[in-house]
Amino acid sequence: MQFLFKIYQRITWLSIDVVLGAMAGMLFFAEALRVELAWQEYALLGMAVWCIYTADHLMDARKLTVEHAEDRHHFHLIYQKPLFILLAVVGVTGLIWAILFFGFSNELFFGAGLGLLILGIMLTVRKWASKQVRLKELSSAIFYVIGISWLPWYEAPSIEYSWTAVVLTILYMGLAYLNLIMLSSLDTESDQESGFSSIATLLTQEKLNPRIHQLAIALIAFTFLVLVVVNSLYRILPSLLLVMLLVHYLCFFKSSLKPEQIRMRMEIAFLIPAILLIL
Template sequence: MHNLIGETVTEDQISDRTAHVPWWAWANALSLDSVTVGLVWLLVLTGSFCDRLPSLYEFAIIGLSIWLVYTADRLFDSIRLDTERRHSIRHHFHFRYRRPLCLGWFLALGLDTALVVSSATDAQLRWGCAAIAVVVAYVASVQFPRNSARWLPKELLAGLVFAFGVSLIAWSELTPGDFRPLLISVLMAAFVFTANCLTIAMLERDLDRIQAFDSWVLRAPGTVGVLPGALILHALIAAVLVVIETIPPGMVFCLIASDAMLLALAVAGSRSLATQSMDGTGAASIGRLVALADVALVIPPVVFWVTGSVVESLSGFAVG
């Protein structure tokens, strides 16, 4: 039998993997990879449009909010998980530990609410309420009712909601001249986040089919073939936007670098999927490429900020 990246595994290994989360999969199982993606892009958008770093309470509020949304979505998925058939390690984790995760969810909600009430500005509260409404609408559209048709694929909805969430500080401090650049930047980021979700859906399409989970890839299989070209086109558009000075250069660097990394991952994933075979026997499948999907969105902002900090330090040293 083969796993998501084409490795041959035995039934004993599958049984062990069902009970054990490897070290490199913990971030994905706990939704901490999504939180990390959100926080590094919060840095990019806030730095680009507010000319400052997010405060500690802003980091905490956004990070907790992302964790709450992702954990709630996965807990809902675990309710209808068929453990007798193959499923992802993160869904298995949320099914197996749903009670402590529910307790942790309510504790995190209380802490997040306390931070919002005690620290958020009036403008942030207004934009935060809009974000809550958008998130509730997203979760409801994805989870209830289950088999209804929706106008937009859930991966696209997730990308739009995520981009709006990580740009909340920028929206709350918006100046009239920044509206167009910020809107375009958010939409461009939403594409990258959507491509990330679509890449994961491609890598897990057999698991989604076995579990009867909704997926853009299952609804429109041709999407997989379009993704590489769409990523290349998006990178070219981003390059044009920086040349005509429409969006900040740092934002463009992160977008193009993310496009390149997701493109490499999509190509590698499509090749491994072409050779894999997967049955429906119950076990938790661990795909290393899935764990790399969010890493592809973390590295570009980190490289951008580290490079910028080094350059600034060297400039200060030279002036001194």
């Protein structure tokens, strides 16, 4: 069991779980908007997400020494040169593939522009982290969901635009934000030791955790309400979202798991929409 845990730990350090979660999220929105995407679009999203997250981890790791780096940053600090090379290869390959697949179309320009915007926000957040730390998790959550949902929204005919799709998008942003502030709470000590800023380094645990609890309950209650009133054709989607929220709540508040185990379970929760492949 310990061997399997170590394997999955390496997968999380390489952000493979985040990539798969993002692809599952795109599938979620494709179902919500009743649009069928090509497998290449999922693959290109995965490559873009991996590049963004790996670049983020490498920028974090460069600020640290081996003695002050947690496991994830320690991995990126030690292997930063091969990871930089792999990042360049994946980035260039993804760009060429996107040009060949989309051509010089609106999809290509919007996707590339969104990627550059996200990178710019990452750099801005780092520069002003100590002053605008509350925006870090919120902006990350918003742009994460925009990144995985914009293509289904773009390719769906306007007749499929519905209040259900809008509400599910907002709830997914709420879930992403909940995930990030929960992770910030788990990483408080390591962030303080490493000199990183987050909402958890701004607020004490006594103030932050009750707010996390209130947000989680509010999201769960509202998602349940959507599940009750939504058209039966879409009921599976708020059901999956509700399960994802409950996994976060139970792992964070109702378990005696170690922080790393909680982190892994919450990241696995984002794979739940993949069940749509067999339904």
